[in-house]
Amino acid sequence: MADEKQNNPGEGDAGLDKLGESRFRLRKKKEVPTGLWLKCEGCGQMIYRKELEERMRTCPACEFHFTLPGRERIVLVIDEGSWQEHFQDIVSIDRLDFDEGIPYAQKIQRAVERSKQKEALICGLGTIHGRPVVLAVLDFTFMGGSMGEVVGEKIALAAELAGKLGRPLVMFTGSGGARMHEGILSLMQMAKTCAALAQYQEAGGFSICVLTHPTTGGVTASFASVCDITLAEPGALIGFAGPRVIASTIKQELPPGFQRAEFLLEKGQVDRIVRRAEMKDTLAKLLDYARGPVLEVPPAPAN
């Protein structure tokens, strides 16, 4: 499942800098003196970090959409001052005594300290250009966005909250898949999230999921693929198995562009590719279509 650990530490850290995690920044700067520049995953060009941040973390040369830390995502799509986080205090526990050299409990603690958030899923209420939604963001920068019990539970809670409030549910995913350290319990989150979404959809709930770079494994194979509308960011790696697993199974080189958002669009697997710069406007327009067939305010007549 979580077969691809494509963590990109330098990149995720910069996002925290922007949010004013000053202690972290000082420590990190010492460790990574060359952090001013980084190489684009899409075209290989060197990019000035500051420029990347100003461009919502998209490459100035090739438009590659870098992984966006969860908090930055919220800033990009939710109206200022409208965000209200929910369920932020649920923490993961090590039910299996999983020890890969480092005990899982310690791993969680480290991730919490590093990110100043308790888990990979951030969920809450907010408005998108005035339209109220429940938003759930699966943050790849927290343990590769892997789904354990807490992530699964928070997705389910988000769906239930959306159902209760009669709001649409908007989700962003970035994940390597299920969290191995929670074994079978993490696999069961695939069913948990789908059970909650089935209930929500049956009651008339409307959901949009945006697949961002990268989304693979048990997340793609569960809640991320069963929403009413599936969007993807340009260039995002999206799939069931990770490319390395596939390459080693079939013993062949993978075709160029394989498992990228454009490839999925061509194969009919996603509804639309939406650039980060247009994400908020697009979401608002799509949400309007879920309001019914008659416009509240008809467009002004053309002159």
Add this chain to the structure above:
Amino acid sequence: MTKDIPRPQRERLASGLSFERPIKELESQLTELQALALRTRLDISSEISAIQNRLQAVTEETYRNIGAWETVNVARHTDRPAAMDMIAALDEFIELHGDKAFADDKAIVTGLATLKERRFMLVAHRKGRTTKERLACNFGCAHPEGYRKALRKMKLAERMGLPIVCWINTPGAYPGIGAEERGQAAAIAENIMAMCSLKVPVLVIVIGEGGSGGALGIGVGDRVLMMEYAYYSVISPEGCAAILWKDGDRTSDAAESLKLTSKDLLKLGVIDGVIPEPPGGAHRAPQLAIDEVQRTILRELRGFDGLKPEELVARRRERYRHMAAIPGRFPSV
């Protein structure tokens, strides 16, 4: 995918059954003695029965202390009864092929089944026994069309009012180019979601390998059982060892850590029960194992009698919504 496995790894796989060596030695001694008795008409019945007793004791002892990695290897044993053996033992089976969209994936077999007085829809992973069959079945690794075929037949069962029985036995859903092109992840996700809403009873039995999403893709049920030496895991021990330990030799540690045996899953509350296997595992006495599975199916199907469709769906969703959660740990909306 045995053919693709490099030699050192193949040897490791074989060594996963090395714990059976004392049993094997006694078994071959017994065969020799029995042959000798036939050939020479010597009366060595007391020696034979002594070995038989010893064999029984050693088998029970060995399997009582079986580790997680050994269990995985027993679950993968080529002599273990699999879908086609169990289908052959049914009173009737009418196979229904294809997803009516792309292809008929042989890694999943579906059809109408009868066992004693019970009719049901069977959905099962198929691994194949001979090399030719294994290739045709892709070693039990289904493509999206396999999951879509399963879904189609489950919807048919719902229309016909028939309960559904799923036998899980897969290393995992196939990770390949075609599978990705045709939406492997979406096919599994849609199955999981749809199975949460089926208005007929669903009985799931893990009969061998419960390989991750590929297993869960036909694995959402009202009752989920495992055969004693089956395993069910989020990732294969090999995959886990390679990723977390960065060492393919740590499969045994990975298997232990993942808590993937029937005993572990029962303790965690992920499954409802364990189907006992004959002493020494199902591969030692396939017919006994199949009989036990059949008895279990009948008992479980009878247990669904009288349940209303809405009740079934509500209970199933509730089951997965709060699957194995520690009471009071999570807030409610």
